[in-house]
Amino acid sequence: MTTMNKVLVEIFLPAAGKSFDVYIPLESPLSEVLLLVSTCLSDLSDGRYKANGEAVLCDVATGIIYNINMAVCELGIKNGSKLMLI
Numbered sequence: 001m002t003t004m005n006k007v008l009v010e011i012f013l014p015a016a017g018k019s020f021d022v023y024i025p026l027e028s029p030l031s032e033v034l035l036l037v038s039t040c041l042s043d044l045s046d047g048r049y050k051a052n053g054e055a056v057l058c059d060v061a062t063g064i065i066y067n068i069n070m071a072v073c074e075l076g077i078k079n080g081s082k083l084m085l086i
Contacts, residue, residue, distance in 0.1 A: 005025060005026050005027060006023040006024060006025050006026060007023070007024060007026060007072070007077060007078055007079045007081070008021060008022070008023050008079050008080070009021070009022055009023075009024055009077060009079075009080070009081045009082070009083055010022075010080070010081070010082045010083070011037060011041065011057075011083045011084070011085050012060055012082065012083070012084045012085070013041050013045055013048075013049055013084075013085050014084065014086060015045065015048050015049035016041075016044075016045035016046075016048040016049055017048075018045070019082075020041060020044060022037060022040070022041075024037065024072055024077070025072065026071070026072050026073040026077075027071055027072070027073060028071065028072060029068070029069065029070065029071055029072075030057065030066055030067065030068045030069070030070060030071070030072055030075065031068040031069065033057075033072060034055060034056075034057055034068055035053075037057070037085065038051040038053075038055040038085060039051045041085060049085075055085055055086065056068075056085075056086055057083050057084070057085055058083065058084050058086065059081075059082070059083065059084075060082040060083060060084050061082065066083075
């Protein structure tokens with residue numbers, strides 16, 4: 001599996017008090033990525049976070065909530081970006 005069309009980001013999950021390193025696809029709309037990431041982190045957080053379809057991803061530094069209708073590459077998300085799932 002190649003990672004050329006993916007970026008490695010750090011996603012902080014306040015509900016679990018932990019960060020997770022996750023590869024996300026650059027060309028996918030954030031709405032799809034959000035669904036996959038929230039489901040995955042729900043499993044990884046030992047039940048402290050429950051995926052409910054209402055999650056948002058935001059930039060840790062600025063607090064700006066990302067537009068789920070845009071592709072990851074259009075949002076300026078790159079390797080090493082720090083995101084928060086709330």
